[in-house]
Amino acid sequence: MCPRPVPSEPSPPTGFTPLVQGDPLAVGPFRLVGRLGEGGMGVVYGALDSTDRHVAVKVVHPRHAADPVFRAGFVREAELLSRVDSECSPAFFGADPHAQRPWMAIEFVPGGTLKDHVREHGVLTAERLLSFAAGTAEALAAVHQAGVMHRDLKPANVILSPSGPKVLDFGIARATDDHAPERGIFGTPGWVAPERLDGGRDTLAVDMFAWGGLVVYAATGHGPFGKGDTATLIARTRTSEPDLEGVPEELLPLVSAALSRDPVERPGAVEAFTKLLDLAGAGEPGEGPRERLHALLGRVWTGFPMVRGSGTWIAAGSVATLSGSAPLAGGGAGVVATKAAGAGTVAGMGKVTASVVASTLAVTVVTGAWVGGRMYSDQPILPGRAEETVAASDPATEPDLERAEFRGMTLTLPEGWTALTLEEEFGNFSVEAERVTEEWLLLYPGGQEGCEEVDWTWGYQAEPHECHHVQVLGPGGIAYGGEAWQPIVGPDGVQGRFHPGTDPGGCLDWAELREWREGEDLEEFEHTTVEVGAQEASYAFGAGACADPLSPVNRMMIYEQRSWLLDGPEILIVDNYGIEELETILAEADLPA
Numbered sequence: 007m008c009p010r011p012v013p014s015e016p017s018p019p020t021g022f023t024p025l026v027q028g029d030p031l032a033v034g035p036f037r038l039v040g041r042l043g044e045g046g047m048g049v050v051y052g053a054l055d056s057t058d059r060h061v062a063v064k065v066v067h068p069r070h071a072a073d074p075v076f077r078a079g080f081v082r083e084a085e086l087l088s089r090v091d092s093e094c095s096p097a098f099f100g101a102d103p104h105a106q107r108p109w110m111a112i113e114f115v116p117g118g119t120l121k122d123h124v125r126e127h128g129v130l131t132a133e134r135l136l137s138f139a140a141g142t143a144e145a146l147a148a149v150h151q152a153g154v155m156h157r158d159l160k161p162a163n164v165i166l167s168p169s170g171p172k173v174l175d176f177g178i179a180r181a182t183d184d185h186a187p188e189r190g191i192f193g194t195p196g197w198v199a200p201e202r203l204d205g206g207r208d209t210l211a212v213d214m215f216a217w218g219g220l221v222v223y224a225a226t227g228h229g230p231f232g233k234g235d236t237a238t239l240i241a242r243t244r245t246s247e248p249d250l251e252g253v254p255e256e257l258l259p260l261v262s263a264a265l266s267r268d269p270v271e272r273p274g275a276v277e278a279f280t281k282l283l284d285l286a287g288a289g290e291p292g293e294g295p296r297e298r299l300h301a302l303l304g305r306v307w308t309g310f311p312m313v314r315g316s317g318t319w320i321a322a323g324s325v326a327t328l329s330g331s332a333p334l335a336g337g338g339a340g341v342v343a344t345k346a347a348g349a350g351t352v353a354g355m356g357k358v359t360a361s362v363v364a365s366t367l368a369v370t371v372v373t374g375a376w377v378g379g380r381m382y383s384d385q386p387i388l389p390g391r392a393e394e395t396v397a398a399s400d401p402a403t404e405p406d407l408e409r410a411e412f413r414g415m416t417l418t419l420p421e422g423w424t425a426l427t428l429e430e431e432f433g434n435f436s437v438e439a440e441r442v443t444e445e446w447l448l449l450y451p452g453g454q455e456g457c458e459e460v461d462w463t464w465g466y467q468a469e470p471h472e473c474h475h476v477q478v479l480g481p482g483g484i485a486y487g488g489e490a491w492q493p494i495v496g497p498d499g500v501q502g503r504f505h506p507g508t509d510p511g512g513c514l515d516w517a518e519l520r521e522w523r524e525g526e527d528l529e530e531f532e533h534t535t536v537e538v539g540a541q542e543a544s545y546a547f548g549a550g551a552c553a554d555p556l557s558p559v560n561r562m563m564i565y566e567q568r569s570w571l572l573d574g575p576e577i578l579i580v581d582n583y584g585i586e587e588l589e590t591i592l593a594e595a596d597l598p599a
Contacts, residue, residue, distance in 0.1 A: 021314025022052050025322055033063050033109050034102060037321030052114060054321050060114040061099055069490065071107045080108050092148035093296055094141040095173050116312040117167035120224060130224045133286060133306035138171050139221045140282035144299050145173035146217060147275035150210045153182045159216035160197045161223050166310045170303040180208060195239040196231045200267045203240055211269035218264025226252035230265055256285055412447040412478050413575045416596040420587050422452025432482030434491040447478035451585065474583040481576045494578060501533060501546040501571055504580045522562040539595035544571040550582060
């Protein structure tokens, strides 16, 4: 049974949901107010510290707390960004990565992302644009001074809080002195510097390239290389000039230099920050750069409201009806003592290891849930060596549209259907050895304009689309297609849901959705045996889950999933859309005896 909500009075702040049965009343020194969201990685709570300061606290799910690789990643991120001190990144208030259930706490940031703001209210102009550019440059300067490369700066990773822009999500950040090889190129297409696409070494200049694109987006509403699939964006980044039309003339020299294909020609973060302060006429003679930025933001940064967190913050422990709730979640050896200035330490680690795990958490505060499972399981945009990237970014080939073949099975498709053979890496991405690369078959009916906009080589679609499709997978999908990259068939032999990530994905393209009902058990699938061609297949039908990106707390939504599993040829067929023709296609499939 799913946990039942615990009654609380008064209602939690906007964007929060009440605590549920089993939630703690406090984590470390923080008193919980309500839930910001929940995903596969953990639960994020709104909380208060001893001075009633607003805090966001993430508590890791038990299944990840038991994973030594996950814990090591948790500690590593804390160590990586422990020294960051910035006006324009969320303040860190503490963490205990060695607790029974690791947790971390950062400043609660109540604003929306730059991407959301531009979509809903339009671009930034005049002094607000200058202060945005200066604030994000200041955050990068602080990160770089700490010996860290962010590597994923983009509109979705900057919050426009009421007090200024805040750079967050250090999920794929890397130390500047870390030269260990990686298994691919990480980042977001259109924002990754060209030298990284060509296999060059990461430097601080890769962040400045993305920063230039970020300012273009804030000023114009589009990225410097427009929109498109992965292959198109990569090709433009490598060879095309950025589109700077609409960028104010006073910013053009700096932004153009930042977007240079030659990293040597890009300004450093400190240089960019200083020039922007001068352009804005910020502060008084003799003041330091941070004081000048603070003065600038105080003068021009207006009109960025709280989008969540407004209302009375009443800690759970102060409400009589909650006084009997569950024990603390963070029972590690020692707890964090937060400091008046906002700096925290990590219990059992010392201050040097206690930083921007917080910034990774900040994405939770923006979306209202721990969505995407990126922190220690991100996939590269391009696998392998750089000289392979063009082929790797566009692996689709079109077989005969009348008949599609896969692992000895031949499917006869209705007129207008499309079949694409794709290559993908399957496996537990926190364990290097547990990965396989293999082909899978994509099928979809014709007449769907949304299908033309989908880049099937990019795992999580950045823009909503609608393309009803069928996945036909092999041994990799079977072995790693269950929840948290577990086998689709459990140890009890029962076929479960195809759900290979650690989180519900965003509900971007499902046609029929309904809200999850309290008490509904998502583990219960109906099972039977049906025929696919002349062979028996195990058929499973039940509820899949996704997160509603339009909800302030990413509420869980339900869609119906059905799948067919053929043991002999090791084929798994998954349909999340109830495509009517599929049953006929499978019944007429040609399979070897």
